[in-house]
Amino acid sequence: MISNADIARILNEIAILLDMDGVVFKPRAYEKAAEAVGGADEPLAELHKQGGIKAVEQIPGVGKSIAEKIVTLIETGKLPYYEELHAKVPVDLGGLSAIEGLGPKNIKTLYHELGVRNVGDLEKAALAGKIRNLPHFGEKSEAKILKGIGFFKQSRGRIPLGVALPLMLEIEERLRTLRGVKRVAIAGSVRRRKETVGDGDILVISDQPDAIMDFFVAMPEVVHVHGKGHTKSSIKLAIGMDVDLRVVPAGSFGAALNYFTGSKDHNVALRRIAIERKLKLNEYGLFRGEAAIAGRSEEEVYDALGLPYIEPELREMTGELEAAAGGKLPKLIGYDDIRGDLQIQTTWTDGAHSIEEMAAEAQRLGREYIAITDHTKGLAMMGADEKKLREQMKHIDALNKKLKGFTVLKGAEVNIDKDGGLDIDDQTLAKLDVVGVAVHSHFNLTRREQTQRIIRAMENPHADILFHPTGRVLQKREPYDLDIDAVIAAAKRTGTILEIDAYPERMDLKDEHVRKVVDAGVKLSIDTDAHSVHHLDYLHYGIANARRGWATKADVINTKPLKQFLACLKDSKKR
């Protein structure tokens, strides 16, 4: 059965292929449809089975023509239209378009002129200096491609948490429902919520391991079985990630969970503590001589070592054992502690859903308030100007009258100009509830210029939050060169909040920076940067990052009820 992800990938590739031929508008239609399909809750194959092509056509962005193509894919697993297009430029579109700076036109040129079919070919051509001679390429673009390839290679093997976690949770759920499974847990760096993970680890308690192993190695995503045994099996998934499954006895579950969660350094240190106490710690338990004195739960293991329970997100050997021994572990912000989401884009600019739709979904997810923060004019994508923002404010006022137990705040993601000025006048900013400021251009300024520019923006008396402070895109774009300590100091001085953008490709601020912010006593916000209703539940990625940075509930302003939250903002006194 074809998955939504596969259908979405093919629709996206059609968009790229049409773009190559200079076709206008159609590519956008396919992209839009791909996004809708990728975000659909129910498998389209199932939807089609229930309601036929009509049900497929009900998906917004999918009309008659794309619905027919989707049905063809569901029924035959193939799509002649796509295959014909792809035959003209038979290249690895997914790989090549993942290289920053390579778009449809360049991919086409590289194929026709140099026969580049994949990233390997691309690297050879670039190293041989062939790319610089192509029309509209030069030495700089060749160098940029090589840098992009470096990024691509470096990221291969490491899977972003945003990709790994949903898949691991799905596998966990499948195993949980198997007969004979008493308990399942995800371990490894996925459990520690590292922003990228190398492989996956799953633990199961069961007295019928063989049936579980049979099921595990036969899952549809499995492309290779490294090994299969009674207590351990190891597979490779289609997304390139290895996953290990271990079946352990109930009495060892805590010790095994601790052992396989890591980090390695944390485990080594724990075993050292055990030795000091004349004990032995391994994945089967904590032992005094032959006798197991702990192992059923992690709490039991830590307790027997004279330590309080240490949350997985802290187990990185960055001081957690000393803090635990001294009773100074922070009470981390919880995954249910956020009340409001402060960065949300809508159809007023580049979002996929209306203010009403975003509000309804956020309320359904249990939020109490959201801020609508569409882009502003300096960002050249029909960003809002002062007039449009005033219109939107009126619209939101009217909407709030209809909502019960939920508030939509008026905000904007205001663009920071090259010199640190904001592209919306102060008069209009003063009327907004939440002013986010963000960098979207001039990524390559010197460290000094970039830092000064951002600090100047934070000095604006209306600038409440610095959105995605370092501008990185995981495995794709480096953060801009920035003196983060100076930015944190400026945040402290000006009362500006620093954001953790929870969007899985951003995770910005990153964990180490969060720790610095917390230490400096500067406040954080955790926001989804949602461009669609499907992004609104990304908050947990940001919360995980906050926890990895030792943040407590009190460090994060949008854990507060609405009124208290508003009182933390810069021009709250005027309210």
Added chain:
DNA sequence: GCCGTTTTCGGCCCGACTGTTTTCAGTCG
């Protein structure tokens, strides 16, 4: 190819930035 509380036809985000050019193509957000 999709869509419609101005439209079932005629719109559809468009401008900055980069690197290539000497007037602009391609990418990005």
